[in-house]
Amino acid sequence: LGLPIGVNVGLSGFAAATYGPDGMLYAASQTSGAVYRFNPTNFTGSLYSGAQVNGGDIAFTADGELIHVSRNPARAFLVNENGPNTILGPVPAGVSGLARRADGTFLLSVQGYDKLIAGSTTEGDLGVRFDLKLNGAPFTPANGDLASGCAVPAAAIMVLTDTNLPVHAEEVGAKLASQPNPTEGTSIVTFTTETGTRATLEVYDVSGRSVATLFNAEVQPGQEYRAEFNGAALPNGVYIYRLTTDAEVVIEKFMIAR
Numbered sequence: 001l002g003l004p005i006g007v008n009v010g011l012s013g014f015a016a017a018t019y020g021p022d023g024m025l026y027a028a029s030q031t032s033g034a035v036y037r038f039n040p041t042n043f044t045g046s047l048y049s050g051a052q053v054n055g056g057d058i059a060f061t062a063d064g065e066l067i068h069v070s071r072n073p074a075r076a077f078l079v080n081e082n083g084p085n086t087i088l089g090p091v092p093a094g095v096s097g098l099a100r101r102a103d104g105t106f107l108l109s110v111q112g113y114d115k116l117i118a119g120s121t122t123e124g125d126l127g128v129r130f131d132l133k134l135n136g137a138p139f140t141p142a143n144g145d146l147a148s149g150c151a152v153p154a155a156a157i158m159v160l161t162d163t164n165l166p167v168h169a170e171e172v173g174a175k176l177a178s179q180p181n182p183t184e185g186t187s188i189v190t191f192t193t194e195t196g197t198r199a200t201l202e203v204y205d206v207s208g209r210s211v212a213t214l215f216n217a218e219v220q221p222g223q224e225y226r227a228e229f230n231g232a233a234l235p236n237g238v239y240i241y242r243l244t245t246d247a248e249v250v251i252e253k254f255m256i257a258r
Contacts (some may be wrong), residue, residue, distance in 0.1 A: 097146030102208030
């Protein structure tokens with residue numbers, strides 16, 4: 001994971017990681033066949049579940065349940081704390097990534113397949129496909145992970161289906177940042193745009209629910225704008241700043257951890 005983790009076990013072979021609604025980082029190791037829970041503020045951790053992990057990815061449902069999609073067997077599992085996994089249903093062979101959408105369903109990436117699959121891991125409804133493209137050409141993933149938090153309304157899907165609405169700041173020139181991150185509650189958000197436009201800065205939780213609107217006005221190109229957000233009343237967890245203009249959407253994740 002590239003982090004100094006103070007856990008007295010031999011940790012290697014991490015295949016998946018996700019932030020939980022409690023603000024903790026959950027990581028799955030193929031080597032030990034277990035899921036660990038880490039505090040990202042001091043990098044201490046402990047065993048969450050000893051249930052077998054084999055490739056794939058992990059993500060949380062909107063209800064806070066941890067899901068693991070496995071390559072072998074090709075199944076979706078509910079990962080129970082300190083207990084055995086519960087089988088939920090089949091998933092495509094070679095599954096490599098899992099991320100929850102705003103409607104509570106999931107996106108899955110599959111090794112060697114140039115589409116993302118959308119549907120429910122519990123009902124076997126995996127019939128919706130989204131083309132994967134890189135610079136306008138079909139893109140086929142090998143191994144890798146999908147980032148949890150793709151549940152921001154439209155953001156995860158727009159980058160796949162509408163090349164006229166980019167979401168990465170380095171591609172469009174817009175800049176969005178927040179400090180401190182993680183925060184105990186209050187953070188300062190700064191942003192700039194390349195063109196004069198109407199800009200809206202909003203806060204969402206990872207389930208796609210709107211938390212607050214911090215800015216909604218016309219902006220000048222190249223000028224830095226600042227907004228303060230006080231999340232002291234919110235529970236620990238991962239949240240998202242979303243900057244929307246007439247031509248672009250930019251997102252920035254931040255975490256509240258006390």
